[in-house]
Amino acid sequence: MLGQDDRSDPLLESYRLEQRQLVHIASEGHRFLLLTCRQCGSSISADTQGFPQPDKGLDRIRSHTLSHVPSNLRWAPPLTIRTIRYVCSVIAPTVSVIIPCLNVMKYIDVQLVALSEQNFGGVFEVIVSDNGSTDGLEQHITNHPLTAELNLRYVDSSQRAGISFARNNGSAYARGQFLAFCDGDDRVHSSWLTQLLLSAEFADLIAGGVESESINSSEVHSWRPLASTDGLVLGRFLPSAMGCNIGIWKRAFDSIGGFDESMTAGEDVEFSWRAQISGLSFAHAPKATVAYRLRSTLSGTWHQTVSYGMAEVELFLAFRDYGVQRPTMKSSLTTLAGLILLNPLIPQRLSGMPRGRWIAFAGLQVGKLKCAARNRTFYF
Secondary structure: OOOHHHOOOOOOEEEEEOOEEEEEOOEOOEOEEEEEEOOOOOEEEEEOOOOOOHHHOHHHHOOOOOOOOOOOOOOOOOOOEEEEEEOOOOOOOOEEEEEEEOOOHHHHHHHHHHHHOOOOOOOEEEEEEEOOOOOOHHHHHHOOOOHHHHOEEEEEOOOOOOHHHHHHHHHHOOOOOEEEEEOOOOEEOOOHHHHHHHHHOOOOEEEEEEEOOOOOOHHHHHHOOOOOOEOEEOOOOOOEEOOOEEEEEHHHHHHOOOOOOOOOOOHHHHHHHHHHHOOOOEEEEEEEEEEOOOOOOHHHHHHHHHHHHHHHHHHHHHHHHHOOOOOOHHHHHHHHHHHHHOOOOOOHHHHOOOHHHHHHHHHHHHHHHHHHHHOOOOOO
């Protein structure tokens, strides 16, 4: 909104510069733009003729983010200067990347280097939220060579076990308006943040894309193959995001209380469903891709998928009043037949089923049965 002195001004143009909010106000005869930070007092001037041009101050403007046009915007004829007061992004980063971690020292640098290679034009910070690592992660992050480049910070989140607490506690330290969650043992693609923020223009919560081919061996990839368009989980209820690749505006995150810290698996689905039930908008950004590292052993795959199966039943019990349905009897019988007919005793050349994929499939069903029996309900 403009003040009374500006009511006769015919031109007010707002547009995006490299996916970041920058308001460009110019009119005929007003050639100069003056940006002044409300917090640090620094000012930038630029010639608006032919704007934007790198040699007219654009490089300096790139280091700042304009939050909004204030109601007291003024200009004083005959001077042809516009003054805009805004929030300097050096003080208030646009994006906070939250990485919940537990003993991922051997992988964390892969993720941090990938974050340093983002083509994102805005300012972001990286928060490593340590859930009680015993592998020297704290010292490693505290003295990390990418600290300045990534605005990297270490947060002790060992007070309570669980990835949900690590995400929530890390978010409490975030200075950004937008939160982007990834994991310490994965690797984000170079356009990850850019693509998340593009979708964030139209939604509160964003599910990014996930692929498993580029970061795993061909054998492990065959156990749970994920394409770059994955990351959006579709089932018998609302769509949901995978926890390794979620973006959400901080105000929206705070409004629903963050992740459910009572859940040890499936917390990303619960978070996504609760957000949508609360009225938040949801979008899928398949090009905001993360390379997802799978469990590389059969035992690790088994334990992970058993926990997924148990979480599926817990989600059914928590959301059945909202319309979540059990699997149909037909699908349950089909699942049982598949487990029997494609079991590892049958040569893979005949079944076409890698052993690791069968283990993952069986683990999921065993987890469902365990949790269903514990809660005295039918679910398979």
